[in-house]
Amino acid sequence: MGQALDPVAVAIDIGGTKLAAALVESDGSVLARRTTPTPVGDGETVWRGLAGVLDELLGLVSGRAVLGAGIASAAPMDLRDGTISPVNIPGWRDFPITARVGDLLPGLPVRLGGDALCMALAEYHHGNGQGSECLLGMVVSTGIGGGFVFGGRPHFGATGNAGHVGHFVVDPAGPLCGCGANGCSEAIASGPSMVRWALEQGWQPLGGTADGVALAAAARAGDPTAEAAFGRSGAAVAQVITVASALCEIDRVVIGGGVAQAWDLLEPAITEPLADYAGLEFIRRVDVCPATLGVDSGLIGAAALLAAERVPSVPVGI
Structure with missing residues (x-):
C-alpha cells in the first residue's frame, strides 16, 4: 500500500x-x-x-x-x-x-x-514575520488593511475587525475617507489616494496613464511631485506604525500590497519619518520589512x- x-x-x-x-x-x-x-x-x-x-x-x-x-x-x-x-x-x-x-x-x-490578518498570519509562519512576538501585517494597496499576530495567535477583536489601521486618523483636517471620517491613513497613503493627490498637485504622467505604476516610475525618474506623493504616503504609514507600536509594543511590521511593490521608494519614505515620530526606545526598536509571499x-x-x-x-x- x-x-x-x-x-x-x-x-x-x-x-x-x-x-x-x-x-x-x-x-x-x-x-x-x-x-x-x-x-x-x-x-x-x-x-x-x-x-x-x-x-x-x-x-x-x-x-x-x-x-x-x-x-x-x-x-x-x-x-x-x-x-x-x-x-x-x-x-x-x-x-x-x-x-x-x-x-x-x-x-x-x-x-x-x-x-490583512491572514496575510500577517501567513508571513508569521512562512515569511518575514517569522520570529516575531508581536507582529503587525499591513496591506498598502487600493486600500489599507492590517492584522495583528500576538505570540503566534491571530488577534480578532470582538467581531473580527481588529487591526483596521487604514482608519487610524492621521490628519483630522485631511481628505474625506470612504468610511466617512476625515484624514484616515487610507485616504492619504493608499495607491489611489497617492495618485489622486499627485494629480491635484499638477503631476502629468508620461503616456497618459495615471496609476501607481506610473507614479512609481516618475518618482524613480526624479519627478518631485511623485516623490512627494511617496513621502506623504510613507509619513502616514509611519504614524500608523508609531501608534500601533505604542499601544501594543509591536516588534515587527510586515508590509505588502500593490504600493509595497515599490519598496525601494516606500521603505525610506516610512523609516525616515518613523525615526522622528518614535520617541520611546521600545517604539524605535520596531523592525519594518516587506512581505515575501506575494499574491498567495x-x-x-x-x-x-x-x-x-x-x-x-x-x-x-x-
Whole structure:
C-alpha cells in the first residue's frame, strides 16, 4: 500500500477584484488554485461565482483528507454569526459566508478572518514575520488593511475587525475617507489616494496613464511631485506604525500590497519619518520589512486559521 497523503486545507481569498480558492498543505505549499473575477450583481450572483471555483477545486482533492476551510475576506465582518459585508463587494451585505461554505463541506470546521490578518498570519509562519512576538501585517494597496499576530495567535477583536489601521486618523483636517471620517491613513497613503493627490498637485504622467505604476516610475525618474506623493504616503504609514507600536509594543511590521511593490521608494519614505515620530526606545526598536509571499499570502494565511488557537468558529453543516 502507498503512503497516505497529507491532509489539505481549503483556503478561500475574497476580494473585490477576484475570488480565489486553493488547496494548501500544512507547510504553506499551495497545491492547486482556482480564481475567477468577482461577479457584479446581487448576493447570489457573487456566491455562484465562488461556489463554481470551490466545486472545481474540490474535484482536485484526489483522495486527500480535507481539514476544513479557512476564509480570508475584505472587511467589515462579524465573526459572531459568520457574516461579511465587504465594502468592495456591494452585493454582499451580512452575507453568511461561513454557513454557505460549510454547506459544501458538511461536518468540517470553517474559519473566517480578515484578508490583512491572514496575510500577517501567513508571513508569521512562512515569511518575514517569522520570529516575531508581536507582529503587525499591513496591506498598502487600493486600500489599507492590517492584522495583528500576538505570540503566534491571530488577534480578532470582538467581531473580527481588529487591526483596521487604514482608519487610524492621521490628519483630522485631511481628505474625506470612504468610511466617512476625515484624514484616515487610507485616504492619504493608499495607491489611489497617492495618485489622486499627485494629480491635484499638477503631476502629468508620461503616456497618459495615471496609476501607481506610473507614479512609481516618475518618482524613480526624479519627478518631485511623485516623490512627494511617496513621502506623504510613507509619513502616514509611519504614524500608523508609531501608534500601533505604542499601544501594543509591536516588534515587527510586515508590509505588502500593490504600493509595497515599490519598496525601494516606500521603505525610506516610512523609516525616515518613523525615526522622528518614535520617541520611546521600545517604539524605535520596531523592525519594518516587506512581505515575501506575494499574491498567495491571503490563501496561505486563510489555511493557517485552521491550525491557530482561539479562533472563533461558527458551527456549520453538522
